[in-house]
Amino acid sequence: MSGNVLLEVKDLKKDFGDHAVLRGISTRICQGEVVAIIGPSGCGKSTFLRSLNLLEAPTGGSVIFEGNEITAPGTDVNKIRQKIGMVFQQFNLFANLTIEDNITLAPVKLGLMDKEQAQKRAKELLGRVGLPDKADAYPAMLSGGQKQRIAIARSLAMNPDVMLFDEPTSALDPEMVGEVLELMKELAADGMTMVVVTHEMGFAREVATRVMFIDEGVICEENTPREFFEHPGNQRLQEFLSKVL
Amino acid sequence: MQNFIDEFTLNFIEKNRYQYIAEGFINTMIISLFAVLVGIAIGFLVAIIRSSHDKTGHMKAANFICRIYLTVMRGTPTMIQLLIIYYVIFATVNIPKVFVAVVAFGLNSGAYVAEIVRSGIMSVDEGQFEAGRSLGLNYRQTMQFIIMPQAFKNVLPALGNEFIVLLKETSISGYIGLTDLTHGGDIIRGITFSAFMPLIAVALIYLLLVTGLSWCVNKLERRLRVNER
Ligand SMILES: Nc1ncnc2c1ncn2[C@@H]1O[C@H](COP(=O)(O)OP(=O)(O)O)[C@@H](O)[C@H]1O
Ligand SMILES: [Mg+2]
Numbered sequence: 317m318s319g320n321v322l323l324e325v326k327d328l329k330k331d332f333g334d335h336a337v338l339r340g341i342s343t344r345i346c347q348g349e350v351v352a353i354i355g356p357s358g359c360g361k362s363t364f365l366r367s368l369n370l371l372e373a374p375t376g377g378s379v380i381f382e383g384n385e386i387t388a389p390g391t392d393v394n395k396i397r398q399k400i401g402m403v404f405q406q407f408n409l410f411a412n413l414t415i416e417d418n419i420t421l422a423p424v425k426l427g428l429m430d431k432e433q434a435q436k437r438a439k440e441l442l443g444r445v446g447l448p449d450k451a452d453a454y455p456a457m458l459s460g461g462q463k464q465r466i467a468i469a470r471s472l473a474m475n476p477d478v479m480l481f482d483e484p485t486s487a488l489d490p491e492m493v494g495e496v497l498e499l500m501k502e503l504a505a506d507g508m509t510m511v512v513v514t515h516e517m518g519f520a521r522e523v524a525t526r527v528m529f530i531d532e533g534v535i536c537e538e539n540t541p542r543e544f545f546e547h548p549g550n551q552r553l554q555e556f557l558s559k560v561l
Numbered sequence: 562m563q564n565f566i567d568e569f570t571l572n573f574i575e576k577n578r579y580q581y582i583a584e585g586f587i588n589t590m591i592i593s594l595f596a597v598l599v600g601i602a603i604g605f606l607v608a609i610i611r612s613s614h615d616k617t618g619h620m621k622a623a624n625f626i627c628r629i630y631l632t633v634m635r636g637t638p639t640m641i642q643l644l645i646i647y648y649v650i651f652a653t654v655n656i657p658k659v660f661v662a663v664v665a666f667g668l669n670s671g672a673y674v675a676e677i678v679r680s681g682i683m684s685v686d687e688g689q690f691e692a693g694r695s696l697g698l699n700y701r702q703t704m705q706f707i708i709m710p711q712a713f714k715n716v717l718p719a720l721g722n723e724f725i726v727l728l729k730e731t732s733i734s735g736y737i738g739l740t741d742l743t744h745g746g747d748i749i750r751g752i753t754f755s756a757f758m759p760l761i762a763v764a765l766i767y768l769l770l771v772t773g774l775s776w777c778v779n780k781l782e783r784r785l786r787v788n789e790r
Binding site for chain 2: 395409422
């Protein structure tokens with residue numbers, strides 16, 4: 317739990333109209349941490365995660381990434397997002413592009429690599445996620461598990477400092493959940509800082525360095541996985557765990 | 562049979578009357594082609610302004626102007642628009658009628674293209690946009706490389722249909738005294754007093770053009786569809 321603070325969230329609030337979804341969230345995420353976020357559906361987990369890369373604009377509080385307050389006016393969000401990878405529940409691979417182009421598009425268009433470098437990197441990443449022969453395929457030709465592994469490769473191509481996962485296995489057929497979780501486990505072992513919204517309690521218990529329970533727009537409890545699952549203090553967390561475990 | 566040959570000779574061969582149809586055909590082609598280009602340019606511009614406004618809340622003034630344009634163009638008959646542009650807007654300047662027709666049909670078509678393209682942009686899943694932005698691509702890059710190519714593919718059949726409608730709609734060009742295909746056939750009818758030959762000939766030419774256009778659109782559509790399974 318030591319190391320540099322990568323992301324600091326101070327009293328983060330988000331309203332949709334008069335619906336207060338996030339009601340003051342504060343936490344710090346350090347380099348190399350794997351934070352699992354759990355909580356009942358609709359409690360604001362996605363909204364919280366999406367506030368970290370400003371896909372949602374917070375209505376209060378602040379987010380500080382690598383020492384810069386990214387919620388401050390005038391922040392170049394595009395620059396910030398290059399360093400914050402995001403993996404979605406629905407994969408969101410670019411349907412009009414081949415797998416290779418999915419991976420190379422952003423690094424090339426943002427001028428981080430030339431085409432050749434990016435293709436070489438895409439090849440490496442495809443090997444890493446176990447899909448070396450899919451470079452020329454289109455997303456529609458892949459299974460859900462394969463799509464999600466490509467989505468992770470696409471994120472990795474930007475060399476992000478932190479990766480956000482929003483229920484990365486929730487849209488998958490059960491037999492494909494394992495391959496994605498396995499890949500995420502490897503990323504964690506390689507030291508990637510990760511924030512993962514998930515319903516996979518096994519993953520939270522085994523891979524996470526910290527588990528966070530959000531309910532009604534606030535963090536009700538956060539702790540090491542061991543303490544979190546064995547000695548949950550918060551009553552709503554106890555109820556939640558009794559339902560999902 | 563002899564009757565048919567006589568009729569044919571009277572309407573097309575004698576005094577080179579076929580030239581009315583040839584001239585009309587060329588004008589119809591020129592008007593349609595350039596009006597389509599104008600329509601695409603205006604249509605995409607308006608669609609991008611409108612959907613950017615809906616997505617980001619920016620460009621309020623431009624969006625307002627676009628909405629007035631769409632309301633007027635889609636709320637009045639094309640023929641009235643053509644007449645107003647010829648007799649009112651270009652009344653005092655001496656401009657080739659073909660140019661007037663290109664402007665009128667291009668402006669008109671642009672309104673329909675705009676709404677087609679806008680619906681195409683809206684039909685692309687929001688997740689595609691978010692994935693682009695989350696990688697650090699800016700709004701324009703995301704639109705250009707991810708959203709527009711998919712939107713274009715989605716609306717290609719509708720766009721093809723719009724161009725077929727446009728081609729047929731140019732047949733009202735005769736109302737500003739322009740010899741388009743329809744008017745060319747009608748001139749022959751006025752001279753020879755036989756309706757069948759010139760009108761059927763004109764109809765057949767339109768039919769061939771439309772069929773050819775449909776074929777091209779289908780082919781392009783199939784080429785773009787290769788991406789999917
Ligand atoms: N764009 C939006 N507009 C209005 N309400 C929203 C929007 N996004 C999310 N919400 C609401 O915010 C609440 C939290 O949503 P979300 O963060 O997606 O929950 P979770 O991911 O924990 O299931 C829900 O009640 C949802 O209806
Ligand atoms: Mg969610």
